[in-house]
Amino acid sequence: MKFKNLLLVSASLAIFGACSDDDLQIDIPETDTEQPDEEQPDHENSSPAPFSxxxxxxxxxxxxxxxxxxxxxxxxxxxxxxxxxxxxxxxxxxxxxxxxxxxxxxxxxxxxxxxxxxxxxxxxxxxxxxxxxxxxxxxxxxxKGFTMPESALTSNTEFSSRRDHTLTEFDGKLWAIGGKDDSSSYGDVWSSIDGKTWQLEAEDPFGFFSKTNHTAIVFNNKLWVIAGGFSDVWSSSNGKDWTRENGSAGFGAREGHSTIVYDNKLWVIGGTVGSTQKNDVWYSENGITWSQAAAGTQFSPRTDHSTVVLDGKMYLMGGTSVQDFSPSFYNDVYTSTDGVNWTEVATETVFEIRANHASFVHDQKIWIIGGWQAVTNQETFAQDIVTFRGVWYSEDGKQWSKLTVNESFHPRMGTAATVYDDKIIISGGLNIDQLQNKRTHYNDIWVIE
Structure with missing residues (x-):
């Protein structure tokens, strides 16, 4: 048994010895002598240096x-x-x-x-x-706020002193039309590119129909003149050549009314027909054909009031009426979105009662300039007449603020005003000095900017 085991061991040694070095392959792990790459940090961005x-x-x-x-x-x-x-x-x-x-x-x-x-x-x-x-x-x-300079842009224009005329911006120019003084009524048309120098464009384009206490407004790329003691409607595409579009408009021979453009229509509101003050409302889609929107409204009959459009609403303000030969003056404010239904504004502060003032919208504000009142003196029962120099403005018709103006800007009624070149332009008017029993018409031009 021992002999057999010895033979097996000998055979194994013989076989192992027969293998050459080339035949024996042993994989020996390589030793990594290099250090692993370190993760390089991103470049840290620096913000711009301080500045002032x-x-x-x-x-x-x-x-x-x-x-x-x-x-x-x-x-x-x-x-x-x-x-x-x-x-x-x-x-x-x-x-x-x-x-x-x-x-x-x-x-x-x-x-x-x-x-x-x-x-x-x-x-x-x-x-x-x-x-x-x-x-x-x-x-x-x-x-800056709005300011009025110490002196007029011009104290004496090329057209004569007057009141109840109109001043309108159209086609890049200022247009002054008609008016009156204590002896004459006018139908002339003047233009200016700077408010200082004026040029006569048409001496008497309305013929017999002189223009005073009328309205002038831009509508459908034309300049329109409406009524002024007559029932006529005129238009011009250049300010020089005028066409009578309607000689007998449905609102009748009217003056002291107000006119606005609203909802793509022309509107005529209130005024005097004959000796009667009205609170009716008329409109036209083309300036030629006129329809009555309301025969009477929530505001009382009146004349020499004003109406403007702000933030999608009509605003009607002030005016006067005469009953039993006694005048009444107003400082109420009404609004409407359809010309038929009018709502009185609950004013928190407001201008004094007045009529025959100028009114327009500028800088998202309603503006009122000048005007007058006649109030019965309870002691003498005489009429105390006051002409105003005040300039008032409001963003909503509820809260009114007064602009400070200098003393050289005289009180006036029947003055004309508009916005031109982002400035407020004021023209003419009448000052009634009751203490000195003196009436003074002006043909000056003032600027507020």
């Missing part, structure tokens, strides 16, 4: 509505290209982006800002790689 605002000065007042804002330039530590964005609004920490992607350090505000507002602004610089630096401060400024 320059102009407008912080806290600047009476600033123009289209100011230029400037700031110092900045650099980027990484050499990245810098762009700026400008933030401006009425919050102390402005969030409204006015402009972005700016490559210069100034910006001119093209769209006019609101008047009498405090604005805040700051600038942020960006390197395009998520690096951003805001200006070291936030500045504020206050925009």
């Amino acid at each position: 605002l320059i102009t407008l000065d912080n806290g600047a007042v009476d600033v123009d509505l289209n100011p230029v804002l400037t700031w110092s330039s900045t650099t980027d530590p990484d050499g990245d290209e810098i762009t700026y964005k400008l933030l401006l609004d009425v919050n102390e920490s402005p969030e409204t982006m006015l402009a972005e992607g700016l490559t210069t350090t100034e910006f001119s505000i093209a769209k006019s800002l609101q008047r009498n507002k405090v604005y805040y602004w700051k600038v942020a610089a960006s390197d395009g790689s998520k690096g951003e630096t805001e200006s070291t401060e936030t500045f504020s400024f206050s925009t």
Whole structure:
């Protein structure tokens, strides 16, 4: 048994010895002597360097509505290209982006800002790689309000002194039409491109129909003149050549009415027919054919009132009526969205009772200028006559504010006013000085801006 085991061991050794070195392959793991690559961190981006605002000065007042804002330039530590964005609004920490992607350090505000507002602004610089630096401060400024200069633009225009005329902007010009003084009525038409120098365009285009206490308005790319003691309607496409579109409109021979454009129609509201004050409403879609919208309304019959359109509503204000030879004056305000149904505005502050004032809309506000009143003195039972120089404005017809005007702007009634070149233009009128028993007509031009 031992012999057999020995033979097996010997055979095994013989077989193992017969294998050469080439035949034996043993995989030996290689030893890694190199260090693994370390993960290289991304380059850390640096934000632009600090910078400052320059102009407008912080806290600047009476600033123009289209100011230029400037700031110092900045650099980027990484050499990245810098762009700026400008933030401006009425919050102390402005969030409204006015402009972005700016490559210069100034910006001119093209769209006019609101008047009498405090604005805040700051600038942020960006390197395009998520690096951003805001200006070291936030500045504020206050925009200017409306002001009237100490003197008239002109105290003596080419057309004569008058009241109850109209002043209208049309085709890039100012147009003054008709009016009267204490001895004459006029039907002349004048134009101006600056309010200072006036040119006679038509001496008597309405023939027998002189124009006083009429209305003039732009509608369907034409200038329209409506009534003024007659029932006629005229239009012109150039201000010089006039066509009588209707010689007997349904509203009758009327003066002291108001006219507006609303819902793509012309509207004639109230006024005097003969010796009767009216509170009716008429409209026309073409200026030629007229229909009555209401024979009577919620506001009382009146004349020499005013009507304007603001925020999709008609606003009717003030005026006068005569009953038993005694005048009544108003300072009520009514609104309507259809010309038929009128609602009285619950005014919180309001102008004095008055009539024959000028009225228009500018800067999203209703404006009223001048006018007059005659109130019975309870002691003497005589009529105390007051002519106003006041200029009032309102954003909603409820709350009214009074603009300060200088003493050289005389009180006046029957004045004409409109908006031209973003300025309020005021023309002529009559001042009644009861104490001196004096009546003065003007042909001056004043500007509010």
